[in-house]
Amino acid sequence: MFAITTRLLLRPGWIEDAPALADAIADKAIVTKLTRAPWPYHLHHAEAFLAGARDPRYPDLLIFARTLGAPRLVGGIGLHRDAEGEAELGYWIARPYWGLGFATEAGEAVVRMARESLKHPKLVAGHFIDNPASGRVLHKLGFRPTGRTVARRSAARDEIVPCFTFEHEAEDEGVVQMNPALAA
Numbered sequence: 001m002f003a004i005t006t007r008l009l010l011r012p013g014w015i016e017d018a019p020a021l022a023d024a025i026a027d028k029a030i031v032t033k034l035t036r037a038p039w040p041y042h043l044h045h046a047e048a049f050l051a052g053a054r055d056p057r058y059p060d061l062l063i064f065a066r067t068l069g070a071p072r073l074v075g076g077i078g079l080h081r082d083a084e085g086e087a088e089l090g091y092w093i094a095r096p097y098w099g100l101g102f103a104t105e106a107g108e109a110v111v112r113m114a115r116e117s118l119k120h121p122k123l124v125a126g127h128f129i130d131n132p133a134s135g136r137v138l139h140k141l142g143f144r145p146t147g148r149t150v151a152r153r154s155a156a157r158d159e160i161v162p163c164f165t166f167e168h169e170a171e172d173e174g175v176v177q178m179n180p181a182l183a184a
Contacts, residue, residue, distance in 0.1 A: 001056075001059045001061070001113060001117065003061070003106075003109040003110070003112075003113060004066075005105050005106070005108070005109050006105070007065060007066055007102070007105060008063055008064065008065060008066060008074075008102065008105055008106055008109070009063075009064040009066050009071055010061040010062070010063055010064075010077065010106055010109055010110070011061060011062060011064070012054070012059065012060065012061060012062070013049070013050045013060065013061075013062045013076075014050065015047065015050050015051060017046075017050060017062060017073065018043060018046040018047045018050055019043060019046070020073040021046040021049070021050065021062065021073065021076075022041065022042060022043045022045065022046040023073075024073050024074070024075070024094040025037060025041055025046070025076070025092065025094070026040065026041040026042070027094070027095050028040075028156070029095060030092050030093075030094070030095065031155075031156040032154060032156045032157050033092070033127070033128055033130075033131045033134065033154075034090070034092055034154070034155075034156065035090075035152055035153060035154060035155065036155055037092075037155060037156055038155045038156055039155075039156035039157075041156075055081070057079075057087075057118050057120075058078070058079045058080050058081055058087065059078055059079060059110075059113070059118075060076065060078035060079075060080075061076065061077050061078050061106075061110070062075075062076050063075040063076060063077055063091075063093070063102060063106045065097070065102070073094070074093060074094055074096075074097040074102050075091065075092050075093035075094055075097065075102060075103065075106070076091065076092055077089070077090070077091040077092075077103075077106045077107065077110050078090060078091075078110070079110065079114060079118075079120070079123075082124060084124075086122055086123070086124045087114060087118075087120040087122070087123050087124070088123070088124045088125060088126075089107065089110060089111070089114075089123055089124070089125040089138075089141075089143075090125070091103050091106065091107060091110075091134075091137075098133070103134075103137045104137050104140045104141065107137060107138075107140075107141045108141065111123065111141055111142070111168065115170060121169065121170045122167060122168070122169045122170065123143070123167070123168040123169075124165065124166065124167050124168075125138050125143055125165075125166045125167075125168070126150070126152065126163040126164060126165045126166060127163065127164055127166075128152070128154065128161045128162070128163050129149070129161070129162045129163065129164060130161075135164060135166075138166045141168065142168055143166035143167065143168045144166060144167060144168065145164060145165070145166055146165045146166060146167055148164075148165045149162050149163065149164055149165070150162075150163050150165055151163070
């Protein structure tokens with residue numbers, strides 16, 4: 001699946017993207033906020049991730065800033081099946097692009113994709129308690145806090161970390177404040 005927004009192109013990663021992916025995500029400040037990415041993160045991790053099998057109902061997409069020249073890799077976003085079988089949203093943004101709204105813009109596109117194309121009735125998400133910026137993104141996307149904190153493993157930290165949980169149900173669609181300019 002592909003998505004185009006005002007500033008971004010979201011597409012599946014290709015093996016040719018491995019060097020750019022490794023460069024973008026190999027930052028301890030990023031991977032310690034993720035559950036599955038290891039630290040240190042090397043080219044072979046990016047190659048293995050990009051070569052992995054994909055379920056079309058749970059896309060993993062790279063986020064590229066659309067430019068006049070070659071698009072720049074700015075992050076990743078996708079859905080995966082969580083331990084309870086629900087569609088879970090996850091994302092990361094490379095440090096030079098923090099605070100520019102790319103996570104929210106990409107998230108709006110993926111939430112729309114999850115609803116309209118993939119027909120997921122419910123989405124879940126979470127963030128480690130030491131990553132409040134991710135919570136702000138989830139709020140902007142219309143996710144509601146569940147009031148639960150769960151213990152989740154961080155591969156990069158090699159430890160269990162408290163995680164706030166969120167959900168977004170199909171009937172919550174009116175809650176999402178989509179930017180009309182992003183409805184591409």
